[in-house]
Amino acid sequence: MALKYWVAIFVLGIGWGMSFMFNAVLLRELGPLSVSMGRVGFGALGCWVYVFAARKRVPDTPGSWFALFGFGGLSYAAPFAFYALGQQHIASGVAGILNAFTPALAVLVAHFWPGGERATWQKSMGVLFGFFGIVVLSLPLMQGGRQSEIWAVLITLCAPLCYAFSVNIARQFRDMDPVVLVAIALTGATAAISPLALWVEGTPVITRLETWAALLIIGFILTAAAFILFYWVLPKVGPTNITLPTLIAPVSALAMGAWVLHEPIKIEQLAGMFAILVGLVLIDGRLMRKIRGKPTLW
DSSP states (O other): OOHHHHHHHHHHHHHHHHHHHHHHHHTTTSOHHHHHHHHHHHHHHHHHHHHHHTTOOOOOOHHHHHHHHHHHIIIIIHHHHHHHHHTTTSOHHHHHHHHTTHHHHHHHHHHHSTTOOOOOHHHHHHHHHHHHHHHHHHHHHHHHTOHHHHHHHHHHHHHHHHHHHHHHHGGGGTTSOHHHHHHHHHHHHHHHHHHHHHHHHOSOOOOOHHHHHHHHIIIIIIIIIHHHHHHHHHHHHHHHHTTTHHHHHHHHHHHHHHHHSOOOOOHHHHHHHHHHHHHHHHHHOHHHHHHHTOOOOO
């Protein structure tokens, strides 16, 4: 794989890991639903600028727009809100580690999904390692009786669960230009989350420069630009290599939380992250194939 593609993969992993740090900054002044609304709103705007600049074809059937609006609510509005809700009580690094559980949940959902891929014993072991990592992360919270943090972990896990379902649903849109898909889906996500956010939290009032900076970065760069980069590099590296940012993001989230937000790094976080990353390696399968001497998709 060419160096520029490796750079793109590392940029995606580091950037998506940083999003949890920016969430923490936004939550100092905004409610969790407003954080989701701002991210999908600016993300949609950034994607549409690209779509029109590149003169990409947009579907003209109402059914496609309606389906993509629903897909956007599940794939973007709900997960971004769940992460922000959870981060009111847990550190950004912990949220980033929980996000790495997405592939394990995707394997689990796909196994029971009609026409989905059945889990092999190796992928099943990866799922078990992922669950073990979650338990390790949560054990200190249960021992300390911090019920709000335990619930925050469970709420945060709803985000990767949404991703696991959306990955399987996305197959029906495989013939559509991916950036157009994301632009319409983010527009639907904005339409879905905005009324709820305004009703529950009222009109957002931003008075800090750091809040505006975080909102613009997480919307335009870590959502719009990141997904445009993701779909640019996908056909060049293949669906297997494109999962590598999932391995990088939790490390980035933990490091940025400690460096910028001065969040303490606990041994349970490192142990939980290690277990989840082992699970990801098993689910990915390339290392095991290399050990067995079988061809890989590098």
